[in-house]
Amino acid sequence: MIKSLRRLALVFTGPTIIAFAIAFAVPFLVGLYLSFCEFTTVTNATWVGFDNYVRAFSPRERFLSSLGFTALVTAIAVLTVNLFAFTVAYLLTRKLRGTNFFRTVFFMPNLIGGIVLGYTWQTIINAVLVQYQTTLISDAKYGFIGLVLLLNWQMIGYMMIIYIAGLQNVPGELIEAAAIDGADKWQTLRHVTIPMVMPSITICLFLTLSSSFKLFDANLALTNGAPMRQTEMVALNIVNTFFTRVGVEGVGQAKAMVFFLLVSGLAFLQLRATRRQEVEQ
Amino acid sequence: MSTSQHTGDAVVAAAKSAKHRDQQTRPGQFITYAVLALLTLVFIGPLLFILMNSFKGRFFISDAPFALPLGDYFVGLTNYTSGLARTNFFNAMGWSFVITVGAVAVIVFFTAMTAYYITRVKAWWTNALYLIFVFSMVVPFQAVMFPTVKIADMLGLSNPLGMIVLYLGFGAGLSVFIFSGFVKSIPLQIEEAATIDGCSPLQTYFYIVFPMLKPVAITVAILNTMWVWNDYLLPYLVIGLSTPYKTIPVAIQMMAGSYGDNDMGAMMAMLVLAIIPIVIFYLSSQKYIIEGVAAGAVKG
Numbered sequence A: 001m002i003k004s005l006r007r008l009a010l011v012f013t014g015p016t017i018i019a020f021a022i023a024f025a026v027p028f029l030v031g032l033y034l035s036f037c038e039f040t041t042v043t044n045a046t047w048v049g050f051d052n053y054v055r056a057f058s059p060r061e062r063f064l065s066s067l068g069f070t071a072l073v074t075a076i077a078v079l080t081v082n083l084f085a086f087t088v089a090y091l092l093t094r095k096l097r098g099t100n101f102f103r104t105v106f107f108m109p110n111l112i113g114g115i116v117l118g119y120t121w122q123t124i125i126n127a128v129l130v131q132y133q134t135t136l137i138s139d140a141k142y143g144f145i146g147l148v149l150l151l152n153w154q155m156i157g158y159m160m161i162i163y164i165a166g167l168q169n170v171p172g173e174l175i176e177a178a179a180i181d182g183a184d185k186w187q188t189l190r191h192v193t194i195p196m197v198m199p200s201i202t203i204c205l206f207l208t209l210s211s212s213f214k215l216f217d218a219n220l221a222l223t224n225g226a227p228m229r230q231t232e233m234v235a236l237n238i239v240n241t242f243f244t245r246v247g248v249e250g251v252g253q254a255k256a257m258v259f260f261l262l263v264s265g266l267a268f269l270q271l272r273a274t275r276r277q278e279v280e281q
Numbered sequence B: 001m002s003t004s005q006h007t008g009d010a011v012v013a014a015a016k017s018a019k020h021r022d023q024q025t026r027p028g029q030f031i032t033y034a035v036l037a038l039l040t041l042v043f044i045g046p047l048l049f050i051l052m053n054s055f056k057g058r059f060f061i062s063d064a065p066f067a068l069p070l071g072d073y074f075v076g077l078t079n080y081t082s083g084l085a086r087t088n089f090f091n092a093m094g095w096s097f098v099i100t101v102g103a104v105a106v107i108v109f110f111t112a113m114t115a116y117y118i119t120r121v122k123a124w125w126t127n128a129l130y131l132i133f134v135f136s137m138v139v140p141f142q143a144v145m146f147p148t149v150k151i152a153d154m155l156g157l158s159n160p161l162g163m164i165v166l167y168l169g170f171g172a173g174l175s176v177f178i179f180s181g182f183v184k185s186i187p188l189q190i191e192e193a194a195t196i197d198g199c200s201p202l203q204t205y206f207y208i209v210f211p212m213l214k215p216v217a218i219t220v221a222i223l224n225t226m227w228v229w230n231d232y233l234l235p236y237l238v239i240g241l242s243t244p245y246k247t248i249p250v251a252i253q254m255m256a257g258s259y260g261d262n263d264m265g266a267m268m269a270m271l272v273l274a275i276i277p278i279v280i281f282y283l284s285s286q287k288y289i290i291e292g293v294a295a296g297a298v299k300g
Helices: A004-008 A009-034 A052-054 A063-092 A098-109 A114-133 A141-170 A172-180 A187-198 A197-212 A217-222 A234-243 A250-278 B001-022 B026-055 B078-087 B087-118 B124-138 B141-154 B160-184 B188-196 B201-212 B214-230 B235-236 B248-255 B264-284 B286-299
Strands: none
Touching: A004 A063, A004 B087, A009 A250, A009 B087, A009 B124, A009 B141, A009 B160, A052 A250, A063 A098, A063 A141, A063 A197, A063 A234, A063 B124, A063 B214, A098 A141, A098 B026, A098 B264, A098 B286, A114 A141, A114 A217, A114 B026, A114 B078, A114 B264, A141 A197, A141 A217, A141 B026, A141 B235, A141 B286, A187 A197, A187 B286, A197 A250, A217 B160, A217 B248, A234 A250, A234 B141, A250 B124, A250 B141, B026 B264, B078 B087, B078 B248, B078 B264, B087 B124, B087 B160, B087 B201, B087 B214, B087 B248, B087 B264, B141 B160, B141 B201, B160 B214, B160 B286, B188 B201, B201 B214, B214 B286, B235 B248, B248 B264, B264 B286
């Protein structure tokens, strides 16, 4: 059976491979090459070695500062999203009536795209700030708070779903056993429930980490980096390098490659963390 | 003997009291509901805020953002008509719909076949292909953005049909990965039985395997729908602003980015119109969406 299937490689894999080559594989290799070149389109590149990488880290590129800002937003968002999401999931797995309704409502923002999300929150935050005669883009701290709020609103529902699935898999006997041994609710949570849902916690930590770190659409819509590019996150910094300036395409491509290395570093850490847990179980 | 009997009784009593405690703590339950109700407000509030302001005069939105759209504030559908005139919104909605449905159908159809082939046929290149697909999931869009856009332009893909091809390419990684995981769990004997009964490989795949893939296909379809429908950067860069093929996110961004005459009222109205299809989609297939997203997260 496999033998006759083997001959149909082109039918089964052809279309996907062609599209994948056009959209991803060829552009990735070209991009890697171009990060060492000076160019304005992909056909007029001249080799410049590591120049682009050196220039990418010069202060006037604001690449490092955008990385710092991204790290700050990501750190706070990861902490708050997971804390809230776990708390909500914990409340919703206590056999209350109406759980489904709350789950449906809390998850909904996750479906709204970054652009619409960004303008929605821009309007709300400005509506509050106007009472104090100021606006979202007058100070970087407002942009920072806005991004953290937005990420919380968007991701809590999603993480909550994963935590609920994890909490529902904790065997009831374990909780009962803890109660019999005299553990109070807090002790049960800390020493029984949380260790049992560690796999869900790992997944959620990395999901929130990578989506906050790669945030683009909402950043563009909410502040577009204002004031003075202070609220510009890495992805936006890269896109702006390509499309709002001329003659620095190579620097943009070098930044993009550094960004890729950072993101894959995070993914590698996640892989190791999940592997280790699988061994422990 | 009697000691163990006593311990047994104590266990039952403890279990009963634990149960009792869980159900009977009225104040605790009340607080839980109060917290959940408050959170419901926090989650629905922003949407209600936008909806409310979409019916108010454009200048009242910044002057009295939290006032209800009543009396002088109320302008009926003015914001909607002016917003629709500025953005050609229904056109954008149409293209968003065509591109999303087309891309998702193509992704599900072709990546399922690819995943089936590279899981069943063991060869060096199918292994390599699988690893490359997995690798592509890690690479952020910005890393390939510039070359992709230029290459797509050279190949004449700067149109809705070309977008569907590009989405197949970008969606392949995650979709093949999810499908492959499931194909591995299908026992080979079923396909062998089909072959003995005289099915060709294509018949086996379409009559036997593909129907079994249905639950995963739903997951893949939902994850890709959410991504393609909301995607901004790829359609903006590939199709651009000066064509009639703008999608909803591109139209919204263009409207907000146009300096000078910034009509807040029209903006609110268009945000409402952009959110309505999502809410309808969500409420109509909520169960699948939540399950699909959870399944996708655990795999990805």
